[in-house]
Amino acid sequence: MSRALQKYLDQVIIYANRKEEDSEKIRAELEDHLRQKISDLAAQGIPREDAVFQAIEDHGTARTVGYSLRRGFALLDVRTEGTARGFVAIGPRAVGIIAFGNIAVGLFAFGNLAFGALAFGALTIAGFLSIGGISLAPLGAAVGLAAVGQGAFGMIACGGLAVGLQVPWAIDGVSLLSGDNGLQFLHHFQTHEGIVALIAITAWLFLVFPLLNGVMYSIKRNEYLRIEKADPKLIE
Amino acid sequence: MTRLSKQTLDGNVETLILAVLEAGPSYGYAIVKDLNERAEGILKLGEGTIYPVLYRLEEKKLIASRWHQAENGRQRKYYRLVSKGHKALATNRQQWQMLSAAMGKVLGSAENLLPKPQVKGATI
Numbered sequence: 590m591s592r593a594l595q596k597y598l599d600q601v602i603i604y605a606n607r608k609e610e611d612s613e614k615i616r617a618e619l620e621d622h623l624r625q626k627i628s629d630l631a632a633q634g635i636p637r638e639d640a641v642f643q644a645i646e647d648h649g650t651a652r653t654v655g656y657s658l659r660r661g662f663a664l665l666d667v668r669t670e671g672t673a674r675g676f677v678a679i680g681p682r683a684v685g686i687i688a689f690g691n692i693a694v695g696l697f698a699f700g701n702l703a704f705g706a707l708a709f710g711a712l713t714i715a716g717f718l719s720i721g722g723i724s725l726a727p728l729g730a731a732v733g734l735a736a737v738g739q740g741a742f743g744m745i746a747c748g749g750l751a752v753g754l755q756v757p758w759a760i761d762g763v764s765l766l767s768g769d770n771g772l773q774f775l776h777h778f779q780t781h782e783g784i785v786a787l788i789a790i791t792a793w794l795f796l797v798f799p800l801l802n803g804v805m806y807s808i809k810r811n812e813y814l815r816i817e818k819a820d821p822k823l824i825e
Numbered sequence: 826m827t828r829l830s831k832q833t834l835d836g837n838v839e840t841l842i843l844a845v846l847e848a849g850p851s852y853g854y855a856i857v858k859d860l861n862e863r864a865e866g867i868l869k870l871g872e873g874t875i876y877p878v879l880y881r882l883e884e885k886k887l888i889a890s891r892w893h894q895a896e897n898g899r900q901r902k903y904y905r906l907v908s909k910g911h912k913a914l915a916t917n918r919q920q921w922q923m924l925s926a927a928m929g930k931v932l933g934s935a936e937n938l939l940p941k942p943q944v945k946g947a948t949i
Contacts, residue, residue: 601873615876619873621901622854625854625897647872648873649873653874654876657873657874657876658876
């Protein structure tokens, strides 16, 4: 009878991911609630085994209850389901200062769909720097197969300074492989600020973004492993 | 019976819990039971979701808690309203009454939403 109850509480605590001291108190409180509910249901004539399952059902799924018990806006919030919210947020959907997810919204956003001041992913929309398959940065630099921005670098580039592969694709600007050539393009960066900007963009593109992406992926994987280790059935 | 949606409830659960605790100290299960009874089935809270709200209220220092031994021998956490909570409840209650009055004037009173009693033999 209590095996189902203990398993449910274990799962809630896994998802809540609080400090051990907090976890013990939360668990004791929830267990008291559930045991009293089971007693009340049994007193109404419901068979004890059914009462356990009904009490658990009325309490809510372990994932919903566990996630709701997490801190409001944590330093790090990693979730295997739903929306992660935190300074660093990692999950299927993520909202945070640094957000990593299939859909990510943040100051720094990494994802298939990424929205932020700086965004990196498949489809990215960013205020300052957007790096992705299709990237849009209305006020900043966009780098991608298709890029639109004040500075746009890509196969198809459109913007104030556009660098594309073919003339018709580089609209409103210079084209690296047509009228302009590589050296002529670099003339745009002859000033000190221009060189710094070029180095910064290159660093983001080739070092910082992929490195951060790797760190985020590693944290996400650790969360999956933590939950799987505690209860393999939770990861399916 | 039609129940209030989660969106409608969000933001008001804190006030409802404060109102329950106004009557005296209580604990999680009893708070949920009391809320459901008072609301006569219109509210149906996921019982486990009340705890994050209680913890939030405690962090805001609107309520305080203490562990006591219950009659069944288990340790039980009791919550009570503190002075800041009383003030918050008074403010929220006033706000809600004003909103309710305004909504009632525009949309019609809540009585209009309840099913009308059937009168036998009545004809249109």
